[in-house]
Amino acid sequence: MRVEKIAKNKIRIFVSYEDLASRGIERDEMFQNGKKVQELFWDMMEVAYAEVGFEMIGPIAVEAFTMPSEGVVIIVTQVPSLPVPGSLSELTDEPEMERDPYDSFVFSFADFEDVVRVGKALAQIEDLDCRLYVYRKTYHVFFPDDSLSERVYDTVWSILHEYGELVNVTRAMLDEYGTLVSEHALDMLRTFFEL
Incomplete structure (x- = not known):
């Protein structure tokens, strides 16, 4: 252990x-x-x-x-404990916007070795595509909304959470302010790192 x-x-x-x-x-x-x-x-x-x-x-x-x-x-x-409201007036009837789990998402990684580890862990999953960017001195992997099937979603999500952190960054922000390393990140990692 x-x-x-x-x-x-x-x-x-x-x-x-x-x-x-x-x-x-x-x-x-x-x-x-x-x-x-x-x-x-x-x-x-x-x-x-x-x-x-x-x-x-x-x-x-x-x-x-x-x-x-x-x-x-x-x-x-x-998990941080949720604050308990002091009075009923603090509660609102407005529903919170929930994220569709199959929307596109971005994970951030502190170093490239973590990106390679993710690539190795995801190497066996077919038809999985993502883009790799460098943005604010960290690596960001963008998964488009159509890249994950329901069958592999939980597995991919767990592996990404192990090595990285889900961030609130859009593809538009990465395209504008980041540097695109690869449009097909997993293929690139398989080629250069023999995953």
Whole structure:
């Protein structure tokens, strides 16, 4: 088991298939809420606190996905608590605008190595296309709204969240103020990095 702190409120935990086997957990059991998996989770939280000082306070979000040859990657994020309004007058009847999950989106990456890691993790997904930009000294990957099928959406979203951060930047802003590195970023990464 390996723990990395990737943000103030976010950690990444790598659990190898050997770690799972040593605890008597089968691969398919990992995504169920059994007693062994709960014990593993609390052990991971203890290790995270001891190694990187990640203290679980308040609500958390947990994302888990498998990497075929490596094991399971678990992202744990502390979610900020929602403020409780002081009075009913602070509540509004106006509905919030919700983002359609299949709209286009942009993820930002601090360094190019993270972009390569994403490319490697996404290499097996067919017909996936994205554009790579440099904008404000960080790498931005733009996925058009028609690039993801419903079948692969959750997998892609989890991988992107592992290495990067969803940002509120439009393609128009990237085209205007950023530098286009590649119109077909995954093809470029496959060519140069043998993914």
